[in-house]
Amino acid sequence: MLAAETLLPVNATLGAVLAVLLVAAAGAAALARLADARGRGYARPVALAGLRAAAQLAAVSALIGWVVRAVPLLLCFLVLMFAVAVRTAGRRVTDNRTWWWAALPIGAGVLPVVLLLLLTGLVPLKGITLIPVTGILIGGALTATVLSGRRALDELRTRHGEVEAGMALGLPDREARLEIARPAASDALLPGLDQTRTVGLVTLPGAFVGMLLGGASPVLAGAVQLFVLVGLMAVQAVAVAVVLELISRGLLHRDAGPAGEPGARRRPWRSSRTLNGAEGE
Known part of the structure; x- marks a missing residue:
């Protein structure tokens, strides 16, 4: 070895x-x-x-x-990791004050998985194991949040006329936006899916190689890598779903643009209303 x-x-x-x-x-x-x-x-x-x-x-x-020597320091370090991920993802998606909503998809994806691992004893409350596992999951959630948020908002801006057409036909703002944003946001799952489908054939990810270098058996290294990949798919699926919901409800948006976009303000002489409370055309 x-x-x-x-x-x-x-x-x-x-x-x-x-x-x-x-x-x-x-x-x-x-x-x-x-x-x-x-x-x-x-x-x-x-x-x-x-x-x-x-x-x-x-x-x-x-x-x-x-x-890693003390649990309080370990928890503070994990909170720091989460805060940096939220800031990074949020500012990649939008430049306005709604960036902090990025905490929701990242937290909703990562926290349940980490708690499950701790409660089942698969990962002990020790920094030497908890920090790398949590870091991998937070990194996956960050990537999914950025990709899905940017793609969804770009698609809504490009196809805002279709969103307005849906609203004109009687669709609620949320449903009209979902119809356009869902396929674009879902593409954020493709990198994780491709990595999982080709593992061992195209790539040997870091967890697998790291454990081999550390002296673990190939079977144990493969089991750990499988857990990482499946956990990442769960985290990223939840993150994308939450991002899509936030954008469709107008909670996470960019500066005011075309009327079909979340956050856009419309002229007040018509009766329909956006989810932000501004009356629309």
Whole structure:
């Protein structure tokens, strides 16, 4: 069995290779002029994300041994993980004050799974096991929340005329938005589904490889990886469902746009009303 240090030694060579890869990633984004819908390029965010990841992992590596020694410190660290995920996901979906609603899909997906694991004893209340498991689940919920929220709101903005047509035919605002947003938001499940369907054939995820490097048997490593993948699918399905409900009810939205979008304000001379309380056309 190869030791982890033998597989990937932490030395100057590793630092140089990481720097080259980060420059290549940012350079590819700049060369292809990759940008979001507002024209903001991704080259700089890619570079900053790599540097930030290095700093954060260095800090966590220094603190993790201290945090896992006491349950109160462990719980504080988990709350910090959750808060950062909510802030990151919420601000990716919207720039206005409704971003904090991202706490609901992330919490609704992660909390029941973590409680189930603790109550059944599959995961003990120890930082060395609880932190990585919870981190994986929070990360999956964050990704699903961002993808489903952005896709749903983009679709509502693009197809706002169809939403208004549904409202004109008598559909409640929620139902009209759901008809348009549901397929787009559901696409957020595809990365997790594909990863689960191809595990062992295309990819060997981190939990599996990490346990093998730690000396676990292939059977045990496979069982743990299966648990992680199934747990992630449950977390992400719940997160997407909650995001879709929040958007359809107008609780999570972007700044006012076309009348079919959540949060849009309509002129007051007609009687129909949005879920935000503004009268519509």
